[in-house]
Amino acid sequence: MAKRNFIKLVQVDKKGNPALDAEGNSKYDTFLTPMQIPFRMIYNAADLMDGASDEENSAQQNMDQMLDMVVDIYGKQFTKDDLLDRLHAPDAVAELQQQIEFIASGAMDDERKKQLAQMI
Template sequence: MKKNYIELITEVDKNGEVKDKKVYVTPGFIPFSKLIEASTVLESVEEKSEMEGLQEMLKVVCDLYNNQFTPEELKNGLHAPDAIETLQAQIEFISTGKVSEENQAKLKEILK
């Protein structure tokens, strides 16, 4: 079964340098019902403000990972310049199963 991962920064020093990060792997089985729920939530995002939509995306990604982390941990653990792209890639994974080549290679290392 396909898996994906997300890496969140958990500690930064006073100079803004990463001191620690944690890797989370998707569950081995993601029920189709999660995709349906995520699709329903994300469809409703179009009617909401950009910030409300972002909050919904955070919740969807947390749910995808069976709430191994909270939306707050997700917000604080993503590097701002990459955050939206990372969230979109996670949502794309649940809807298409697509995992980037870079993530596939890193996942092989993680799962050893």
């Protein structure tokens, strides 16, 4: 079975506010990685993972690289603006790093594996 990952982005209404279910909890769209992720993704993620790109770029440029990488990993099922507007800020950087780590090493924590197993 192919290794896969997922990302959840909060649903937003036309005004940009989080969409809520009947209990008042945020609703999410869940995206799965493609069945085949080209090895080129690992190659491209290498500099992001070891921090080599950090030295000459601003923090925002490094963040842009991570956002672009995650959009590419998921085959452009969503946009960079979707990530910027629909990820929860306190968790966003860790989520982006986890997505890139998954591509670089195939690593995923046990809780995430359980959630993924329920989806597929």
